[in-house]
Amino acid sequence: xxxxxxxxxxxxxxxxxxxxxxxxxxxxxxxxxxxxxxxxxxxxxxxxxxxxxxxxxxxxxxxxxxxxxxxxxxxxxxxxxxxxxxxxxxxxxxxxxxxxxxxxxxxxxxxxxxxxxxxxxxxxxxxxxxxxxxxxxxxxxxxxxxxxxxxx
Amino acid sequence: xxxxxxxxxxxxxxxxxxxxxxxxxxxxxxxxxxxxxxxxxxxxxxxxxxxxxxxxxxxxxxxxxxxxxxxxxxxxxxxxxxxxxxxxxxxxxxxxxxxxxxxxxxxxxxxxxxxxxxxxxxxxxxxxxxxxxxxxxxxxxxxxxxxxxxxxxxxxxxxxxxxxxxxxxxxxxxxxxxxxxxxxxxxxxxxxxxxxxxxxxxxxxxxxxxxxxxxxxxxxxxxxxxxxxxxxxxxxxx
Numbered sequence: 001x002x003x004x005x006x007x008x009x010x011x012x013x014x015x016x017x018x019x020x021x022x023x024x025x026x027x028x029x030x031x032x033x034x035x036x037x038x039x040x041x042x043x044x045x046x047x048x049x050x051x052x053x054x055x056x057x058x059x060x061x062x063x064x065x066x067x068x069x070x071x072x073x074x075x076x077x078x079x080x081x082x083x084x085x086x087x088x089x090x091x092x093x094x095x096x097x098x099x100x101x102x103x104x105x106x107x108x109x110x111x112x113x114x115x116x117x118x119x120x121x122x123x124x125x126x127x128x129x130x131x132x133x134x135x136x137x138x139x140x141x142x143x144x145x146x147x148x149x150x151x152x
Numbered sequence: 153x154x155x156x157x158x159x160x161x162x163x164x165x166x167x168x169x170x171x172x173x174x175x176x177x178x179x180x181x182x183x184x185x186x187x188x189x190x191x192x193x194x195x196x197x198x199x200x201x202x203x204x205x206x207x208x209x210x211x212x213x214x215x216x217x218x219x220x221x222x223x224x225x226x227x228x229x230x231x232x233x234x235x236x237x238x239x240x241x242x243x244x245x246x247x248x249x250x251x252x253x254x255x256x257x258x259x260x261x262x263x264x265x266x267x268x269x270x271x272x273x274x275x276x277x278x279x280x281x282x283x284x285x286x287x288x289x290x291x292x293x294x295x296x297x298x299x300x301x302x303x304x305x306x307x308x309x310x311x312x313x314x315x316x317x318x319x320x321x322x323x324x325x326x327x328x329x330x331x332x333x334x335x336x337x338x339x340x341x342x343x344x345x346x347x348x349x350x351x352x353x354x355x356x357x358x359x360x361x362x363x364x365x366x367x368x369x370x371x372x373x374x375x376x377x378x379x380x381x382x383x384x385x386x387x388x389x390x
Binding site for chain 1: 154155156157158159160161162163164165166167168172174176178179180181183184185186188189190192194195222224225226228230236237239241242244245246247248249250251252253255256257258259260261262263264265368369386388
């Protein structure tokens with residue numbers, strides 16, 4: 001069993017009246033257990049030069065095997081231009097925009113079929129994105145699989 | 153301008169053959185600028201419970217209509233439970249994002265796309281008298297005199313739990329706007345006509361109305377058990 005730890009610190013001396021100093025840490029586990037996740041895509045880095053919406057994590061065809069299993073998503077917009085952002089969606093639902101330097105860390109449980117995580121750069125002039133998936137279960141399609149996917 | 157930083161660290165010595173040691177720090181700024189965000193909900197903490205599993209209700213954590221869409225908003229949510237099997241399911245509108253099991257936290261951007269708010273206009277007309285009443289949304293206005301513009305001003309001065317008002321001085325009309333985007337407000341408009349109590353021929357008819365549309369990105373969380381579960385949350389926004 002692997003031990004993977006995710007920590008977050010949010011600090012500010014002047015956002016609110018009291019100094020903000022939030023710190024939290026957790027181990028990423030399989031759903032409902034204290035057994036650590038053992039699989040990851042690793043942290044990938046891509047340089048996107050179009051404003052086309054792309055799938056970071058592909059649709060899952062068979063929910064039965066993966067439904068409710070735990071996954072964690074990390075995405076970071078490494079752009080240094082403050083006006084550039086990447087729009088993140090789950091299925092057809094917009095989550096939000098990651099502006100230059102922003103990151104996100106969120107669970108992804110894929111309880112429904114065809115739930116993909118997609119990203120759309122705001123510019124075509126080049127935007128570097130880092131992303132990774134830590135997961136419990138993920139279907140890999142056979143190379144001969146002719147199924148096609150669409151959002152539901 | 154406030155300076156707020158968020159740092160994430162992902163680490164593992166045994167997930168991969170190579171040690172994982174990722175650390176990213178972001179200074180939280182307003183959309184498209186280098187100006188620091190200046191608003192936050194503050195860190196909140198709440199325990200949910202219900203009488204039974206069948207009575208579990210989702211908690212509406214943040215309503216999109218209260219914030220500006222497509223800004224650099226950030227949401228932090230943590231499940232403080234220590235029972236491994238307990239989780240909160242996080243939704244944006246009807247889309248399930250994922251589950252926060254015991255001790256899990258998330259930090260994500262939020263576009264806060266709202267719907268539109270229902271609106272209607274009430275026009276005060278005919279003969280009113282001091283002491284006439286008009287009730288709407290549980291609030292009663294008692295006319296101080298018979299002047300229609302004064303009555304409209306009185307209606308405007310009251311505080312309604314589910315509606316806000318717009319009034320132009322000297323006019324006899326009031327525009328009501330729903331506090332929250334929704335597509336199910338028609339029934340409330342009807343009651344606005346039916347609670348008039350006047351000694352004369354005074355009227356308070358709806359002269360125009362428009363249906364709203366529901367919010368597209370409210371954030372809700374639903375506990376997995378009806379026994380006590382506690383979450384922490386914070387919204388940093390523009």
